[in-house]
Amino acid sequence: MKVLYTALLALLLFPSCRRQSGDIDSFLHNAESLMNEHPEDALSIIRHIDRRKIYSSASEARYALLYSQALDKNYVDVTSDSLTAVAVNYYDRHGTKHERAMAHYYQGRVYSNAGNFDAAIRSYSLAEDAASGTDDYYLLGLINNAVGNLYYDQYDLKEALSRDQHAATYFHLAQSPYNEALAYVGMGIVSNLMGDNEGMEKEYQKAIAIYEEIGAINEILPLYEDLVVKTRLDVGDDLFAIKRDLRRYYAKYNKGEIPLQSMGLWQGIYLKANELDSARLCGEIILHNRSSFTSHKIAGCYSLLERIETARGNYPEAYRYVKLYIAVMDSINQEKEEALVLELEQKYRNRILNQSYENLKQHNDQQRIITGLVLLFSLSLLVAGLLYLRKWRENAALKMREAEAEKESLGRACRELQEQLGTVGDRVDTDDEQERQLFDALEERMVVLRNWVDKAETMKPALFMKSFRDYMTVNVKSKHALSDLQYVVNRKYFGVVDYLKAHYPELR
Structure with missing residues (x-):
């Protein structure tokens, strides 16, 4: 009854579980449909899912993958x-190539955030192997872009450039122009670091052409400014021509206004042109809007202001800017040191965790091998035992059949002897004492045999044959044995038994 109640309860709860799982699958489907265009909405949906109500492994894996994807697309760095x-x-174990590729790609993103270069490369490699068997060129572009960034961080510029080239090709096949342009920008930056300014300009022009085509105007000006600084300003090109070209770009892409983020560039240009007031004004604008700039930009502004004031002969003010510059750089260096310590600690913890994971994996593999060997040995013993039991049963059955046949033969012999004894009885000379004694001995022996045959009906054949043989062996000298027959035969047939015993001792 307890089993029946349990089964009924499971049947009652089953529709509820299916309904909850169905609702969660619907939420996950909605989040997935919003992932590319509205990742913030996708993340909001996933965060409102009660993970405790996910009952299937498939839904749990899908939830984990979509959650990881949503966090990454919303620039939440998970470690x-x-x-x-x-x-x-x-x-x-169960997914398609695309699902395996996605899972390993986002695991690589996590390892990248944690600063674990080796683990990230391994994950991206597994993702690339799985994605290579699909037509998801966008994912292949993301993988190559991520790997290129890792090599760039390690200053392996040749490999970084190669990966960016692959990424641009895949994004082009995937018809993702914005990401393709980003890949060209990355290639331009790497080319510049490798001393190839012509290569940098070539890749930047490809990116600019794409940005203009898709209307991403805000992305164009920084590229032109970068080109001006690195290919013209740093090599001492004509400053008037540089300013003219920059203003032409501003007129085309920013309504003729100098962007706030470009003030540092113009501060440097004005300083080179010895237009100190204009250079100082740019610096003041930067300091007035310091919240819009990074610490490095502020430090660079202080450095240029120090040079401006030195050129003006205002040494106290120049000294003040030097101290401000040192203070900012000390703060930056302290943050770098703290970040480096944290990164090293994270890498150390990751290494320990990875080693622990590898040890645990190896231990689990050994346990599985040992368990498999034990099961195989147990199975071998079981099979051997079953074969032995089968052989024993066959032998026992054979012995039973042999004993049955022997018992049947004995019964048949007993009946034949009984018939022969009846014939002998009809011929016995009752007046002859020796013949009468021989018949009585035979009749007595026949009674014993009949009794044994009767016992055979109630005894196991093997036990009967053993008891019968024991009886015949142990009781040969009893009154039921053959001693009387030997005496009668000797008397009737002139001592033939004694003669045989004397001349043929091997006879029994």
Whole structure:
């Protein structure tokens, strides 16, 4: 009854579980449909899902993968692989190539955020292997772009450039022009670091052409400014021509106004042109809007202001800017040191965790091997036992059949002897004492045999044959044995038994 109640309760709860799982699958589907265009909405939907109501491994893996994707697209840098590990473990065993590629890609993103270069490369490599068997060129572009960034951070510029080239090709096949332009920008930056300014300008022009085509105007000015600084200003080109070309770009892309973020560039241009007032004004604008600039930009502004005041002969003010510059740089360096310490600690923890994971994995593999060997040995013993039991049963059955046949033969012999005894009885000379004694001995022996045959009906054949043989062996000298027959035969047939015993001792 307890089993019946349990089954009924499961049937009652089953529709509720299916309904909850169905609702969660619907939420996950909605989040996935919003992921590319509205990643913030996708993240909001996923965060409102009660993970405790996810009952299937497939839904759990899908939830983990979409959550990881939404966090990454919303620029939330996650350093723990607790989510991505769920997706990787499931999709490695049950997923499609695309799902495996996605899971390993976002796990690589987590490792990149944690500063674990080796683990990130391994994950991206697994993602690329899986994605290579699909037509998801966009994902292949993301993977190559991510790998290129890792090599760029390691200052492996040749490999970074190669990966950016692959990324641009895949984004072009995927018809993702914005990402394709970003890949060209990355190639231009790497080319500049490699001393190839012509290559930089070539790649930037490709990106600019794409930005103009898709209307991403705000992305164009920084590229032109970068080109001006690195290919013309740093090599001492005509400052008037540089300012003229820059203003032409501003007129085309920014309504003729100098962007706030470009004030540092113009501060440097004015300083080179010895237009100190204009250079100082640009610096003041930057300091007035310091919240819009990074610490490095502020430090650069102080450095240029120090040079401006030195050129003006205002040494106290120049000294003040030097101290401000030193203070900002000390703050930056302190932050770098703290970040470096944290990064090293994170890498150390990651290495320990990876080593622990590898040790645990190796231990689990050994346990599986040992368990497999034990099961194989147990199975071998079981099979051997079954074969032995089968052989024993066959032998026992054979012995039973042999004993049955022997018992049947004995019964048949007993009946034949009984018939022969009846014939002998009809011929016995009752007046002859020796013949009468021989018949009585035979009749007595026949009674014993009949009794044994009767016992055979109630005894196991093997036990009967053993008891019968024991009886015949142990009781040969009893009154029921053959001693009387030997005496009668000797008397009737002139001592033939004694003669045989004397001349043929091997006879029994």
